[in-house]
Amino acid sequence: xxxxxxxxxxxxxxxxxxxxxxxxxxKGIGDDAAVLELDAKRYQLFTxxxxxxxxxxxxxxPARKIGWKAMAVNVSDIAAMGGEPTCAVVSIGFxxxxxxxxxxxxxxxPPRGSLARSSERGPASGVTRSGLPVGxxxxxxxxxxxxxxxxxxxxxxxxxxxxxRLVINVALLGEVWKKDxxxxxxxxxxxxxxxxxxxxxxxxxxxxxxxxxRLKEAQWLVKNARPSSxxxxxxxxxxxxxxILKASRVGALLExxxxxxxxxxxxxxxxSEGEDFELLFTAPxxxxxxxxxxxxxxxxxxxxxxxxMRGADGKKRKITMKGFAHF
Amino acid sequence: xxxxxxxxxxxxxxxxxxxxxxxxxxKGIGDDAAVLELDAKRYQLFTxxxxxxxxxxxxxxPARKIGWKAMAVNVSDIAAMGGEPTCAVVSIGFxxxxxxxxxxxxxxxPPRGSLARSSERGPASGVTRSGLPVGxxxxxxxxxxxxxxxxxxxxxxxxxxxxxRLVINVALLGEVWKKDxxxxxxxxxxxxxxxxxxxxxxxxxxxxxxxxxRLKEAQWLVKNARPSSxxxxxxxxxxxxxxILKASRVGALLExxxxxxxxxxxxxxxxSEGEDFELLFTAPxxxxxxxxxxxxxxxxxxxxxxxxMRGADGKKRKITMKGFAHF
Numbered sequence: 001x002x003x004x005x006x007x008x009x010x011x012x013x014x015x016x017x018x019x020x021x022x023x024x025x026x027k028g029i030g031d032d033a034a035v036l037e038l039d040a041k042r043y044q045l046f047t048x049x050x051x052x053x054x055x056x057x058x059x060x061x062p063a064r065k066i067g068w069k070a071m072a073v074n075v076s077d078i079a080a081m082g083g084e085p086t087c088a089v090v091s092i093g094f095x096x097x098x099x100x101x102x103x104x105x106x107x108x109x110p111p112r113g114s115l116a117r118s119s120e121r122g123p124a125s126g127v128t129r130s131g132l133p134v135g136x137x138x139x140x141x142x143x144x145x146x147x148x149x150x151x152x153x154x155x156x157x158x159x160x161x162x163x164x165r166l167v168i169n170v171a172l173l174g175e176v177w178k179k180d181x182x183x184x185x186x187x188x189x190x191x192x193x194x195x196x197x198x199x200x201x202x203x204x205x206x207x208x209x210x211x212x213x214r215l216k217e218a219q220w221l222v223k224n225a226r227p228s229s230x231x232x233x234x235x236x237x238x239x240x241x242x243x244i245l246k247a248s249r250v251g252a253l254l255e256x257x258x259x260x261x262x263x264x265x266x267x268x269x270x271x272s273e274g275e276d277f278e279l280l281f282t283a284p285x286x287x288x289x290x291x292x293x294x295x296x297x298x299x300x301x302x303x304x305x306x307x308x309m310r311g312a313d314g315k316k317r318k319i320t321m322k323g324f325a326h327f
Numbered sequence: 328x329x330x331x332x333x334x335x336x337x338x339x340x341x342x343x344x345x346x347x348x349x350x351x352x353x354k355g356i357g358d359d360a361a362v363l364e365l366d367a368k369r370y371q372l373f374t375x376x377x378x379x380x381x382x383x384x385x386x387x388x389p390a391r392k393i394g395w396k397a398m399a400v401n402v403s404d405i406a407a408m409g410g411e412p413t414c415a416v417v418s419i420g421f422x423x424x425x426x427x428x429x430x431x432x433x434x435x436x437p438p439r440g441s442l443a444r445s446s447e448r449g450p451a452s453g454v455t456r457s458g459l460p461v462g463x464x465x466x467x468x469x470x471x472x473x474x475x476x477x478x479x480x481x482x483x484x485x486x487x488x489x490x491x492r493l494v495i496n497v498a499l500l501g502e503v504w505k506k507d508x509x510x511x512x513x514x515x516x517x518x519x520x521x522x523x524x525x526x527x528x529x530x531x532x533x534x535x536x537x538x539x540x541r542l543k544e545a546q547w548l549v550k551n552a553r554p555s556s557x558x559x560x561x562x563x564x565x566x567x568x569x570x571i572l573k574a575s576r577v578g579a580l581l582e583x584x585x586x587x588x589x590x591x592x593x594x595x596x597x598x599s600e601g602e603d604f605e606l607l608f609t610a611p612x613x614x615x616x617x618x619x620x621x622x623x624x625x626x627x628x629x630x631x632x633x634x635x636m637r638g639a640d641g642k643k644r645k646i647t648m649k650g651f652a653h654f
Contacts, residue, residue, distance in 0.1 A: 025414065025481050034483035036414060036500075039366065046483060048498055050418035052490045087352065087363060091377035091496050154352050156361035156373060163379045164491050169418050171375055171498030173363075 030247070031184050032077040032231050033174065043181055045174035047077040053165040057209070063136045065209040066168070067143025073234070074172035075151045076213035076277045080232040081183075082222040083176030084215065087156045090144060090170050093163025095132060132166075140168070151215055186228040187248035187282040189303045194227075194288070194295040197278040199237055200265030207262075208275040217294065218279055224290050227281035238271040238307065238319055240280055245307060248282075253308045253316070254299035271319065357574070358511050359404040359558050360501065370508055372501035374404040380492040384536070390463045392536040393495070394470020400561070401499035402478045403540035403604045407559040408510075409549040410503030411542065414483045417471060417497050420490025422459060459493075467495070478542055513555040514575035514609040516630045521554075521615070521622040524605040526564055527592030535602040544621065545606055551617050557608035565598040565634070565646055567607055572634060575609075580635045580643070581626035598646065 027035035033047035051070045078085045148155050196217050202208040221227055229244050261270050307319045354362035360374035378397045405412045475482050523544050529535040548554055556571050588597050634646045
């Protein structure tokens with residue numbers, strides 16, 4: 001649920017004040033997942049992400065990958081807190097045939113006719129009454145369950161409704177050992193800044209649909225490198241690093257030549273594009289030696305506020321803390 | 328998350344088989360909320376509901392009421408399990424101006440410009456770049472927070488994205504004492520069937536936007552009448568009672584004259600319309616005396632399967648177990 005643009009928004013501040021923060025809420029709005037008291041040794045994590053047709057995917061993309069992505073973005077949020085996912089509920093809005101009527105809310109589950117036709121005619125012949133290709137719904141669910149299974153998530157419930165366009169919302173619970181919890185706010189001056197893999201070109205390459213959330217990597221990190229701050233890269237390096245710097249009240253100096261880029265991607269796109277879903281984290285330098293080839297150091301946390309980039313020529317340029325303008 | 332039509336759907340059965348049921352999942356898909364192991368005395372409850380513009384509401388309806396409803400339908404699910412709500416995450420898809428482009432996923436939070444314009448011009452003048460009237464977003468959130476506050480819910484996180492039409496998804500956690508948990512599957516032959524209030528006409532009257540979830544009533548019931556089965560009436564009495572009968576493997580005989588109807592509503596509409604959000608429950612008759620005026624007895628659980636209605640003339644008619652056909 002970190003996927004919003006990097007500016008400071010008045011409404012977020014208002015929402016924070018609105019929160020009825022009982023003692024069980026350790027961290028509410030403003031990190032990859034909410035942190036709730038669970039028991040003596042564990043916190044519960046709670047996150048949600050909505051994927052909308054023609055914004056996050058098109059219907060031409062494989063339904064199974066769309067389902068995978070809808071679950072994976074949530075798993076990535078839990079991983080970035082140092083936790084492991086447990087249970088999810090999934091809401092799906094299916095395109096319906098009479099969108100203008102205000103009707104009682106439930107759509108059949110699945111849209112009536114899709115399974116019957118699927119078995120009568122075989123997959124991929126014709127479309128359902130809802131306008132979705134036959135077999136599409138099953139593949140969407142298959143992708144959701146593939147990803148859930150791969151990362152130990154139980155899908156325990158959901159809601160299905162009619163909608164103009166396909167909408168998928170996943171809400172995911174997780175758990176984290178209290179000693180392992182990593183927020184965005186712990187970066188300290190002098191620490192290294194790291195990423196777990198190459199950046200940029202996620203949309204063009206299709207990686208945004210097939211990425212594997214860095215759950216195993218995050219678990220290794222919290223047990224071994226003990227990051228002081230961490231998040232997943234969903235809005236682009238510039239915007240997301242901005243979140244950590246702001247939450248931690250520090251600045252950063254990045255080394256241009258150290259930033260790992262996917263083939264054919266410019267530095268500018270790596271800074272501003274989203275959905276890399278690699279981990280971005282900070283850690284004290286002595287611990288960085290343990291990282292070996294598990295993460296790439298891209299810079300240093302500085303006392304001077306703001307976000308600076310040192311080029312190959314040794315000159316520093318100031319970078320705006322805005323990621324890609326999403327709207 | 329009980330709001331689906333009452334037929335048996337092959338996919339639900341498939342999903343049930345799909346579930347990675349670890350020991351922490353007590354009850355997955357198929358009740359008002361999922362039931363998860365929490366500690367020695369408590370279960371955690373987890374539910375979700377999606378509300379879509381032009382399906383569940385229109386933009387002409389007051390934004391504050393739409394926000395209220397989006398939270399209230401979830402609170403109602405938790406109440407119907409005998410539990411109390413705790414924390415929610417809220418996803419909102421806001422209508423955007425460039426819906427055809429597949430962009431990185433996050434929309435600003437709120438849509439860029441809405442608050443700035445709001446403060447420049449005052450509320451209700453013009454529209455935001457996203458196509459939403461100025462002040463609309465704030466009122467929507469206000470409704471969500473009004474309902475959250477009224478029922479002790481902390482909104483701890485969320486997601487905001489672009490969408491063609493307004494979409495609101497709430498995922499809600501709750502807790503229930505193990506001894507208080509009420510599923511749909513506990514109805515026994517000879518027990519009474521009860522509802523907590525009058526039925527029908529929820530859409531026409533606007534009650535579906537302003538209803539108060541029966542949380543207090545459900546809490547009283549689990550402490551005093553100890554219902555054997557319970558759910559909230561979201562799909563209409565016929566469909567919802569069908570869920571209980573199927574889950575409990577019993578039948579029902581209702582007394583036509585006992586069913587409480589809102590003024591001007593026919594019995595048929597009360598059976599088939601949805602979104603009453605009263606509680607439907609079964610309880611042993613000796614305990615029913617404690618209910619007094621807190622619930623109305625409308626029938627009896629029978630060994631004979633199926634759903635029968637006894638009219639004023641004493642004749643029994645068989646009722647189909649389908650609620651309103653939603654699609």
